[in-house]
Amino acid sequence: MSELRKDPIVSRWVIISHERGKRPSDFPPIEEKKKNKHCPFCEGSESITPPEILAHRAGSQRDEPGWSLRVVPNKYPALRVEEPMDAQGEGLYDIMPGIGAHEVIIETPRHDQEITDLSDEHFYNVLSAYRDRILDLKKDMRLRYILIFKNRGSAAGATVEHTHSQLIATPVVPKAVSEEIEGSIQHYRLKERCIYCDIIHQELRDRKRVVFESDHFVAIEPFAARFPFETWILPKRHQSHFENESSGSLKSLSPTFLEVLRRLDAALDRPPYNYFLHTAPVNKFDQPESYHWHLEIVPKLTKVAGFEWGSGFFINPTPPEEAAEYLRQIRI
Amino acid sequence: MSELRKDPIVSRWVIISHERGKRPSDFPPIEEKKKNKHCPFCEGSESITPPEILAHRAGSQRDEPGWSLRVVPNKYPALRVEEPMDAQGEGLYDIMPGIGAHEVIIETPRHDQEITDLSDEHFYNVLSAYRDRILDLKKDMRLRYILIFKNRGSAAGATVEHTHSQLIATPVVPKAVSEEIEGSIQHYRLKERCIYCDIIHQELRDRKRVVFESDHFVAIEPFAARFPFETWILPKRHQSHFENESSGSLKSLSPTFLEVLRRLDAALDRPPYNYFLHTAPVNKFDQPESYHWHLEIVPKLTKVAGFEWGSGFFINPTPPEEAAEYLRQIRI
Numbered sequence: 001m002s003e004l005r006k007d008p009i010v011s012r013w014v015i016i017s018h019e020r021g022k023r024p025s026d027f028p029p030i031e032e033k034k035k036n037k038h039c040p041f042c043e044g045s046e047s048i049t050p051p052e053i054l055a056h057r058a059g060s061q062r063d064e065p066g067w068s069l070r071v072v073p074n075k076y077p078a079l080r081v082e083e084p085m086d087a088q089g090e091g092l093y094d095i096m097p098g099i100g101a102h103e104v105i106i107e108t109p110r111h112d113q114e115i116t117d118l119s120d121e122h123f124y125n126v127l128s129a130y131r132d133r134i135l136d137l138k139k140d141m142r143l144r145y146i147l148i149f150k151n152r153g154s155a156a157g158a159t160v161e162h163t164h165s166q167l168i169a170t171p172v173v174p175k176a177v178s179e180e181i182e183g184s185i186q187h188y189r190l191k192e193r194c195i196y197c198d199i200i201h202q203e204l205r206d207r208k209r210v211v212f213e214s215d216h217f218v219a220i221e222p223f224a225a226r227f228p229f230e231t232w233i234l235p236k237r238h239q240s241h242f243e244n245e246s247s248g249s250l251k252s253l254s255p256t257f258l259e260v261l262r263r264l265d266a267a268l269d270r271p272p273y274n275y276f277l278h279t280a281p282v283n284k285f286d287q288p289e290s291y292h293w294h295l296e297i298v299p300k301l302t303k304v305a306g307f308e309w310g311s312g313f314f315i316n317p318t319p320p321e322e323a324a325e326y327l328r329q330i331r332i
Numbered sequence: 333m334s335e336l337r338k339d340p341i342v343s344r345w346v347i348i349s350h351e352r353g354k355r356p357s358d359f360p361p362i363e364e365k366k367k368n369k370h371c372p373f374c375e376g377s378e379s380i381t382p383p384e385i386l387a388h389r390a391g392s393q394r395d396e397p398g399w400s401l402r403v404v405p406n407k408y409p410a411l412r413v414e415e416p417m418d419a420q421g422e423g424l425y426d427i428m429p430g431i432g433a434h435e436v437i438i439e440t441p442r443h444d445q446e447i448t449d450l451s452d453e454h455f456y457n458v459l460s461a462y463r464d465r466i467l468d469l470k471k472d473m474r475l476r477y478i479l480i481f482k483n484r485g486s487a488a489g490a491t492v493e494h495t496h497s498q499l500i501a502t503p504v505v506p507k508a509v510s511e512e513i514e515g516s517i518q519h520y521r522l523k524e525r526c527i528y529c530d531i532i533h534q535e536l537r538d539r540k541r542v543v544f545e546s547d548h549f550v551a552i553e554p555f556a557a558r559f560p561f562e563t564w565i566l567p568k569r570h571q572s573h574f575e576n577e578s579s580g581s582l583k584s585l586s587p588t589f590l591e592v593l594r595r596l597d598a599a600l601d602r603p604p605y606n607y608f609l610h611t612a613p614v615n616k617f618d619q620p621e622s623y624h625w626h627l628e629i630v631p632k633l634t635k636v637a638g639f640e641w642g643s644g645f646f647i648n649p650t651p652p653e654e655a656a657e658y659l660r661q662i663r664i
Contacts, residue, residue: 002411002430004504012507015410015430078347078639078647079334091534092527093555098334098347149638157637168639172336175344175644195424202423223425276642298641305489306481307410307498309630310608311506315410 007224009183009195014224015315022228022317024267024326027301040075041162043067043109050075053103054132056125069125070106071133077102078168081140099142101169105129111162114152114270116262124254126165130277131250133167134243138282143169145177145281153272156300173281180278181291188290196292197238199223209320211263211327216249217256221320221327228302228318229268229327231260233295240288242279257295263330264299272300339556341515341527346556347647354560354649356599356658359633372407373494375399375441382407385435386464388457401457402438403465409434410500413472431474433501437461443494446484446602448594456586458497462609463582465499466575470614475501477509477613485604488632505613512610513623520622526570528624531555541652543595543659548581549588553652553659560634560650561600561659563592565627572620574611589627595662596631604632 001018040048046063049072060066079100087096107115107126115123134146150165151158173181187195203209203220211219211231219233233256239245245253264271279293308314333350372380378395381404392398411432419428439447439458447455466478482497483490505513519527535541535552543551543563551565565588571577577585596603611625640646 002409004428004430004502006426006428008424008426013502013504017410017430077334078349090555091538092340092530094338094340096336096338098336098349145643147639147643149642151637155635157635166639168643170336170345170643170645172345174642176642177644179644198424206423223422274638274641276638278642296642298638303487303489304636305483306606306608307479307500309606310481310508310610310628311477311479311500311502312508312511313502313506 005224007222008187008199010179011183012224012226013313014226015313016225016319017315017317018319023322024229024269027228027268027271029269039111039160039162041104041106041160041164042111046070049104054129056129065109067109068122069108069129071129072104072106074102074104074166079170096171099171101137101143101146101167103133103167105133105148105165105167107163107165114163114265116258116265118258120251120255120258123258124251127250127254127257128247130165130167131243131245134279134282137167137169138243140169141283142171144283145170145173146279147174147177147276149274149276151274153300156272156274158272177278177281181281181287184290184292185287188287194238194290194292196234196294200234200236209324211324212256212259214252214256214259216252219256219260221324223320225316225320225323226314227298227300228316229264229271229299229323230316230320231264231297231323231327233257233260233297234292235294238289238292240280240285240291240293241282242277242293259332260297260327262332263327264297266330266332267326268299268301274298274300337556339554340519340531342511343515344556344558345645346558347645348556348651349647349649350651355654356561356601359560359600359603361601371443371492371494373436373438373492373496374443378402381436386461388461397441399441400454401440401461403461404436404438406434406436406498411502428503431503433469433475433478433499435465435499437465437480437497437499439495439497446495446597447482448590448597450590452583452587452590455590456583459582459586459589460579462497462499463575463577466611466614469499469501470575472501473615474503476615477502477505478611479506479509479608481606481608483606485632488604488606490604509610509613513613513619516622516624517619520619526622526624528566528626529570532566532568541656543656544588544591546584546588546591548584551588551592553656555652557648557652557655558646559630559632560648561596561603561631561655562648562652563596563629563655563659565589565592565629566624567626570621570624572612572617572623572625573614574609574625591664592629592659594664595659596629598662598664599658600631600633606630606632 043065052072054071055067056069057067079098130148146169209221275297280291375397386403387399388401389399411430462480478501541553607629612623
């Protein structure tokens with residue numbers, strides 16, 4: 001049996017295939033090629049990267065060893081602060097200069113660590129670095145969005161093995177976010193409530209798609225999950241902007257986020273995945289009551305092929321209720 | 333230097349990276365695992381597939397050898413005609429029964445052939461089969477869209493090596509198509525012209541993104557290409573519905589389509605790719621003046637990672653003008 005489910009926020013349809021019903025062990029293991037030599041992100045390689053923007057250090061010098069976390073510009077940036085071009089038209093078409101920023105957050109100096117090996121305190125520092133970079137970059141009024149994301153494993157697009165996250169700031173609000181915002185505003189106009197708050201209430205009542213719950217956060221498998229084991233983490237209290245969260249709140253997020261990543265690692269044998277932070281646009285955003293920041297974690301277990309590219313539909317062979325059940329039962 | 337380009341139809345932004353400027357030889361070759369044994373699509377294996385829906389045969393019996401092209405239901409369908417379920421709500425959420433169809437078009441009985449090995453006449457039969465299946469399925473008034481697509485190579489999601497296309501019919505118009513339709517209608521309201529016709533005129537005047545032109549069709553690299561060597565084929569004369577094309581028109585499409593696929597094969601050393609047909613929805617579609625059917629061919633050369641999933645932006649390291657130049661110079 002298959003069913004079509006509609007994401008209530010962005011109206012994206014997915015096909016949930018019950019009979020394909022894939023369990024964690026049905027996904028073939030992904031081979032990772034190890035390429036350890038001359039890692040630019042290891043302690044001691046500081047001179048290979050561009051000069052650091054931010055670091056957590058205990059007394060050592062800038063761009064020298066002795067750090068626990070380091071943020072540097074991407075050596076091959078997709079976008080940069082200065083571009084020698086103006087916005088222009090070309091007949092029907094629009095071109096904008098590629099203004100923006102592209103940074104790398106190196107989460108640990110140790111090549112042999114994954115983020116799930118970090119302590120709650122260390123990972124809190126990573127989350128604080130996310131927040132601090134957003135707070136700094138949003139001072140540039142030309143920027144409209146700052147996306148934090150992580151690619152883990154080469155099948156998920158990681159080109160450097162050493163664990164790291166990335167940040168790309170853009171002068172326009174990306175389509176994936178503006179669709180969420182439009183859907184949220186539409187719901188708010190109708191109900192005067194945030195759609196994410198409504199989803200959290202319904203999920204906490206039903207519980208069948210809840211993976212993990214802590215005092216201030218909840219992790220769920222979304223109702224219309226595009227991918228097997230797609231998992232979202234949301235703050236229970238309404239908040240549109242990640243960077244407005246207090247240190248106390250990020251201290252509480254750290255163990256929840258780590259718990260969810262460790263359960264995914266245990267259930268799926270350390271799968272390749274992407275995660276990204278969806279937070280409200282920076283500068284000129286006046287609907288904070290309707291949008292709710294959240295994290296989306298997307299394990300890379302299936303191939304996106306012609307049907308998905310051609311339709312925007314996704315076929316998910318693991319119903320989210322079953323994925324949640326597996327993840328709830330994991331004991332670490 | 334990077335620039336941001338906006339697709340004029342769906343307002344999707346892409347980052348065109350000039351300095352990454354990848355040439356065809358910069359993309360690493362993709363290894364294909366050969367798994368030839370017990371191929372269900374070979375001549376002689378007719379009993380392994382579900383009974384055929386359509387076939388081109390010279391006198392032989394149904395579901396027996398002696399065919400040149402065969403259409404069968406997918407053995408593991410994502411959607412099917414009968415589903416034991418009604419549309420339902422679940423609090424905030426919407427569920428629809430997975431009504432639809434999922435078919436496989438086996439383009440040749442020979443395992444050793446790719447579609448680019450087929451004659452113009454044989455490939456015309458493939459295109460006619462696409463049209464005939466759409467004409468047959470659209471009689472079912474519950475269906476709103478019929479997507480034809482092809483996955484070539486396992487990196488592009490093909491699970492059976494033997495060359496084949498697929499068809500999935502859905503009871504809703506997929507997001508990727510409805511976004512094109514909305515953009516087209518908006519342009520038509522403003523200009524009273526089809527946006528695709530306008531694009532064709534501009535491209536044929538500029539010529540820098542034209543790959544190949546024949547009497548009735550044109551192949552271009554789109555201005556805001558998401559992927560390196562993304563190529564579209566469009567009929568020069570306005571037509572919203574692929575299935576309304578005459579046999580003469582499909583006879584003219586066959587050599588053009590083959591020429592473009594052969595050039596991509598030559599330039600990129602037989603890359604994995606997806607192609608899909610974007611045609612107007614079936615049943616209840618009343619804006620045929622604004623929408624223009626076309627084919628999109630998407631080589632799978634880069635990895636879609638956290639940034640793309642999180643933003644809906646794409647980073648394309650090969651400017652479409654350079655890709656067009658490479659493809660124009662190919663002599664086969």
